[in-house]
Amino acid sequence: MQEKRPLVEAMEKFHKQKSISFHVPGHKNGLLSNLPNAIKKTMEYDLTELKGLDDYHHPEEAIKEAEQLLAMVYGAQKSFFLVNGTTVGNLSMIYAACQFGEQIIVQRNAHKSIFHAIELVGAEPIFVSPEWDERTKTASYVAFEVIQKALAEYPQAKAIVLTYPSYYGVSSLQLESIINLCHAHNIPVLVDEAHGAHFRANKDFPKSSLIYGADIVVQSAHKTLPALTMGSFLHVNSNLIDTSRVNKYLRMLQSSSPSYLLLASLDDSRSYVERYNEIDFKQLIYRRKLFIEALETIPQLEIVQVDDPLKLLIRMEKYSGFQLQKVLEQQNIYVELADTYQVLMILPLLKVEHEYPFAEIRKRIKHAVDILRKEVPIIPNDAQLIKQKSISTLHMNISLLNEKQGEWIPYARSLGRIAKGMIIPYPPGIPLILVGEKITIAMLTELEEWMEKGALFQGQHRLDEKLIYVVEE
């Protein structure tokens, strides 16, 4: 059991010195700040790379030790604390794995940061489409056969990028065989495991892809562990990718003034995972079961359980997830996301000593549902996976596309045009139309469905005026 938290200890030691600041940050231990007192107090710990606090990009002391402990806990050759989220981990692993013009196999429903990375590098993406998960009514993982076909068709690919688990907590039974298959072709597997940082806490969570032999794995510690927002882990366990290349891009893409509050929360999160014991887990599962049973007594409510026990989906018969989200927010219950069908809750990774007001939450959910029952339902249409080929490429190379003029046209007249703006329903942040893709009927149908249900969109679009951005003809 690791009792140490080297970085937290170094910060506490430094703080105790009551030192005088003639250095950055400018708030001078919170003195100049007009923020509420609780935040000002915390600013005393918003330290920087001072003596005893190590150097983030060239660690020799506390940060080095803390990252070594992290690697030991997760079973990696080398692990890094990230201060710009899984986003920067995804960017760095793709920069490390391929170069301009090289092919990279990518899961079609990847997070936008993966697409941004591919565009920045100038790599040529080969998209592999995921399976449809009927339980959650979302796209999930890519099937073994699809990867097998992609490897046969594109043997020059430099890497394969997968998302595991899905945002909705769906894992994949085929991941291990996929990783073995890729390794048999000497192709490294890069995994965006943003939603799986807690898997290491107990053997009865789905397994981390590191255990299955993935080469690089990035996890958003801030999503399910007690880390501050933007805190992530990156683990390297590879004979195929040079760790120093990953390190080089992390140095280039991250700040030279990392937040020590954030770093300390990552050190603490690693310790939290390590100390999370069997009794904590059993008690968590027991409390979760009681909560689900209590919710199931509310008429019209359907609770959907997925592979990850920290994720729970709640549906209300005949009503859309967006409607349910709205009434829950009126009761001050904020969920992770809503979609056409449901809301997604992320449960806390509680230890035995933590209280959580499940009885009160159940009461408020019941109240919200009673209010919603009086509203006109927006019955979700039955969704299907977009009819995409299992393997596809872009219709126009991004570098070429960047040189072309764009124009705004009504989306209803965009069939067959090449998209110049990404359209991403958010959450869950999965691109519906990618830059460089030819617009199809299936895409437009899905776009209309999301719009009807009041979804929000990220990307480059003017959907409030029904306009999208395409390459000028």
Ligand SMILES: Cc1ncc(COP(=O)(O)O)c(C=O)c1O
């Ligand atoms: C699958 C996936 N990957 C990456 C990210 C980005 O992670 P971060 O917010 O830690 O940068 C997210 C965020 O929602 C995500 O869902």
